[in-house]
Amino acid sequence: MxxxxxxxxxxxxxxxxxxxxxxxxxxxxxxxxDTISVTGSGKKDFVSDLIVWSGSFSKKSMTLKEAYAALDADREKIKTYLSSKGIAPNEMVFSAVSFNKDFETIFNENGTTRQQTFTGFTLTQSVSIQSKEVNKIEELSRQSSELINSGVEFYSSPPEYYYTKLAELKITMIAEATKDASIRAKSIAENADASLGNLKKSDMGVFQITGQNSSEDFSYGGSFNTQSKNKTANITVRLVYQVD
Missing domain, CATH: 1.20.5 (Single alpha-helices involved in coiled-coils or other helix-helix interfaces)
Incomplete structure (x- = not known):
């Protein structure tokens, strides 16, 4: 019991x-x-301080020897032209020469191939310039059509614009976005008659660079505009706080 x-x-x-x-x-x-999650944002306008511009030229002939000789002559004309615009020889980067065998296809009346006739060799080469003198190279890219007057078939590509202090800019923007998120969290807590506790978690969002005043869409993996000299950087930071 x-x-x-x-x-x-x-x-x-x-x-x-x-x-x-x-x-x-x-x-x-x-x-x-008992936590709150807030997202803060940072935004900064800046001007590119590095430009990359390139163009290509080509020659066609029935023999490789003649095509190479004509391409060499055009290359020298381009060097002379760029030098006259204040570009140093070591700033001109010429690519390797590429070539194609060209054929003309002749078809039968029923649409089948009758024969292919060799029409010559086309040789192509490109030249690129990378410089911190953004305005100077930008103007050069617009004037490069002057080479056509000297008999050079020169095709200019749109310049690409970059920023060499991107790492420093990103750090500044993360601090700005974090401060923005913290202010939002404090405001939410105060309006809910609560007090903000310790930070539990923080996550950085995608870093985006778009052209200023453009309609570019943000992408999931982050956009990186190289077409605009004047750019806007955006970043978000998500903070999770304990609420007491």
Whole structure:
């Protein structure tokens, strides 16, 4: 009888302790869920300080020797022209020469191929310039059509614009976005009659660079505009705070 009573007492004590532990765990679980998540943003306009511009030229002849000789002559004309615009020889980077065998296809009346006639070799080469003198090279890219007057078939590509201090800019913007998110979190907590606790988690969003005043869409992986000299950088930071 005494043994049965002891067993009942032990079971009762175990139930009380289990209930207490469950209640405590439940309360702590709810407490850990008392958080707020906010997103802050940073935005900065800046001007590119590096430009990359390139163009290509080509020659065609029935023999490789003649085509190479004509291409060499055009290359020298381009070097002379660029030098006259203040471009140093070591700033001119010429690519390897590529060539194609060209054929003219003659078809039968039923649309099948009758024969292919060799029409010559086309040789192509490109030249590129990378410079921090953005305005100077930008103007050069517009004037390069002058080479056509000297008999050079020169095709100018649109300049590409970059910024060499992007790492420093990104750090500044992260700080700005974090501050913005913190201010938002404090405002939400105050309006809810709560106090902001410790920072539980922080995540950086995608870093985006678009042209100023453009309609470019942000992309999931981050956009990186190289067509515009004047750019806008955007970044977001997500903070999760404990609420007391």
């Amino acid at each position: 005494l043994k049965n009573s002891l067993n009942v007492i032990i079971i009762a004590i175990a139930l009380v302790i289990s209930s207490y532990l469950f209640s405590s765990a439940f309360q702590n679980r709810n407490k850990s869920n």
